[in-house]
Amino acid sequence: MSRELIELAIERLREDFPNKSRSWVRRALIRFMKGTVREFNENTWVVKGLPELSDRYPTYVVRLRDGRYYCSCFESNWGLRRRSEVCTHIAAVILYRNYRKLDSDVYASVINIECVDYYLEIPSELKGKVKVVKSVRVIDATDRLNPRHRVTYVIYSSEPMELRAKLACDGEVRELSLKLSKTRRYIIELLTHQPPQPSSTHFL
Ligand SMILES: [Zn+2]
Numbered sequence: 001m002s003r004e005l006i007e008l009a010i011e012r013l014r015e016d017f018p019n020k021s022r023s024w025v026r027r028a029l030i031r032f033m034k035g036t037v038r039e040f041n042e043n044t045w046v047v048k049g050l051p052e053l054s055d056r057y058p059t060y061v062v063r064l065r066d067g068r069y070y071c072s073c074f075e076s077n078w079g080l081r082r083r084s085e086v087c088t089h090i091a092a093v094i095l096y097r098n099y100r101k102l103d104s105d106v107y108a109s110v111i112n113i114e115c116v117d118y119y120l121e122i123p124s125e126l127k128g129k130v131k132v133v134k135s136v137r138v139i140d141a142t143d144r145l146n147p148r149h150r151v152t153y154v155i156y157s158s159e160p161m162e163l164r165a166k167l168a169c170d171g172e173v174r175e176l177s178l179k180l181s182k183t184r185r186y187i188i189e190l191l192t193h194q195p196p197q198p199s200s201t202h203f204l
Pocket residue numbers: 060071072073074087088089090
């Protein structure tokens with residue numbers, strides 16, 4: 001397992017559950033690192049119990065239903081208390097899924113521009129097949145109403161392809177021909193992910 005990917009997977013988990021304690025994250029990480037999570041099917045995982053984490057059963061079953069996770073430990077004696085919580089079996093499954101996703105292959109193309117106004121348009125028939133994510137950073141706020149940005153667009157898909165896109169930057173529109181080539185999913189995360197920041201007080 002790659003350390004960098006594990007760190008990213010933990011970062012995502014922390015962002016999804018900002019109020020959870022360090023020990024919750026640590027227990028989820030122990031479960032994940034010990035390889036206790038196995039995928040049973042698309043929406044079901046089996047998590048091996050760890051006596052050192054006070055598990056009373058040899059295995060737990062985590063299910064994803066309507067966007068919510070449920071764990072078989074909810075049905076134990078402590079179920080009433082636990083039902084409202086996200087147990088660390090679930091957290092371990094989320095870590096496992098985050099890691100697998102970051103570790104997968106995608107096909108991508110990257111565009112970097114610096115402009116005040118910008119947009120990128122991909123053919124509408126490709127929407128759903130091709131995803132676009134962007135990262136925007138203000139590089140010059142001298143004109144506070146029209147700050148200048150550095151924009152990174154990542155266009156990616158689960159399959160290799162070539163496509164045409166329209167890129168506008170400060171009134172200049174260009175037709176681009178993009179070839180999506182193979183890369184790892186976590187590279188896209190590194191290029192585009194910005195941790196949540198406090199409101200931009202540094203521009204005041
Ligand atoms: Zn559980």
